[in-house]
Amino acid sequence: QENIINRVSTDSSPSPSREAEFKSGLKKIILSIVFGVLTGLLSAALCAGIVHCVVRYMNRTPILKGPVVFSPKIAPKTVQSALDSENQLLGSSPNGKYYKTALDNGLIIAVKRLEPFETGSPETQSKSVKRRIQQELEMLANLRHRNLMSLRAYVRDSDRFSLVYDYVPTGSLEDAMNRVRENQLQLSWEVRLRIAVGVIKGLQYLHFSCVPRILHYNLKPTNVMLDAEFEPRLADCGLAKLMPNLDRAASGYSAPECFQNCRYTEKSDVFSFGVILGVLLTGRDPMDPFFSEAAGGGSLGRWLRHLQQAGEAREALDKSILGEEVEEDEMLMAVRIAVVCLSDLPADRPSSDELVPMLTQLHSF
Numbered sequence: 001q002e003n004i005i006n007r008v009s010t011d012s013s014p015s016p017s018r019e020a021e022f023k024s025g026l027k028k029i030i031l032s033i034v035f036g037v038l039t040g041l042l043s044a045a046l047c048a049g050i051v052h053c054v055v056r057y058m059n060r061t062p063i064l065k066g067p068v069v070f071s072p073k074i075a076p077k078t079v080q081s082a083l084d085s086e087n088q089l090l091g092s093s094p095n096g097k098y099y100k101t102a103l104d105n106g107l108i109i110a111v112k113r114l115e116p117f118e119t120g121s122p123e124t125q126s127k128s129v130k131r132r133i134q135q136e137l138e139m140l141a142n143l144r145h146r147n148l149m150s151l152r153a154y155v156r157d158s159d160r161f162s163l164v165y166d167y168v169p170t171g172s173l174e175d176a177m178n179r180v181r182e183n184q185l186q187l188s189w190e191v192r193l194r195i196a197v198g199v200i201k202g203l204q205y206l207h208f209s210c211v212p213r214i215l216h217y218n219l220k221p222t223n224v225m226l227d228a229e230f231e232p233r234l235a236d237c238g239l240a241k242l243m244p245n246l247d248r249a250a251s252g253y254s255a256p257e258c259f260q261n262c263r264y265t266e267k268s269d270v271f272s273f274g275v276i277l278g279v280l281l282t283g284r285d286p287m288d289p290f291f292s293e294a295a296g297g298g299s300l301g302r303w304l305r306h307l308q309q310a311g312e313a314r315e316a317l318d319k320s321i322l323g324e325e326v327e328e329d330e331m332l333m334a335v336r337i338a339v340v341c342l343s344d345l346p347a348d349r350p351s352s353d354e355l356v357p358m359l360t361q362l363h364s365f
């Protein structure tokens, strides 16, 4: 009987060789499952990547040839022939030139011919630059606001873009202020305030109503067109982004941070607005050598701040707009607004959204 019990007990425990066989089989099964799952995941990721690339390739913006027109009044053929004909130069800068020209149907347009955007670059790189510029221009063409110039059309030559806008016979704020300085034009405080309000409303639209928000990058009186009623319309919105060699240094309208750390925000546009408001109030050109010699000097902003802190802000005002006491109080309040817009630190400047009520409610102070 003891023999039988011994035999049963040795039969029920697996022999060491069978146990090892079992373990190695289990290992193989687990490894096959892990390998299978990994291969499946890798193939799925590869397929997804290929599909993604194909979809992106199919959806990418085609590089367009010939004029792209956003206005029913303009026939593409007439734009090309107008560009090729003799045109009158309106303005010039390192970024490009503005020409006046007439279409076959009599419509007069202003054409900004941007400087070549890239030279000597590899073909693929220049194609991606062209695509990026086209996308930006399509977005700019969708902007609609009474205080913005609308992009009517654009044409791409081999290495440069020409942008078509309405021609504004009354010219820019710079043209108007030059005539004011030469006593050829009188601009009342009421009109100057209307110009300031229109400019800030245009900026507010770019900063707060556009998605993604748009920065002007180059706000100055040559880029503020005035219609016959002196309603301002901002020109060249967002174009500076398309100009890699943008030269702002000499303008007198750029915020200090643009030179110090090349950081441009919507508060940098607000600084430029502050200079424009200062120009409207004082009648002076910010590049006037007067500012390098003036007390507290160096710039229009520092001079205004110095006079305001000394309680002498009235001294800064353009003599040709002084008159009624109520209006002068508004002007003095506007000097304070200009000074805060011209703060050295962007965070100390108000936003364009805050400035609209500040300026439109000046009458109620």
Ligand SMILES: Nc1ncnc2c1ncn2[C@@H]1O[C@H](COP(=O)(O)OP(=O)(O)OP(=O)(O)O)[C@@H](O)[C@H]1O
Pocket (backbone or CB within 6 Å): 090, 091, 092, 093, 094, 095, 096, 097, 098, 110, 165, 166, 167, 168, 169, 171, 172, 174, 175, 218, 221, 222, 223, 225, 235, 236
């Ligand atoms: N749509 C327009 N209608 C009439 N005149 C225009 C128009 N656009 C521009 N101008 C004229 O062109 C001038 C501006 O030219 P331009 O933009 O080349 O100079 P800028 O503003 O100094 O340069 P940038 O904007 O490239 O820094 C304006 O002062 C105005 O006289």
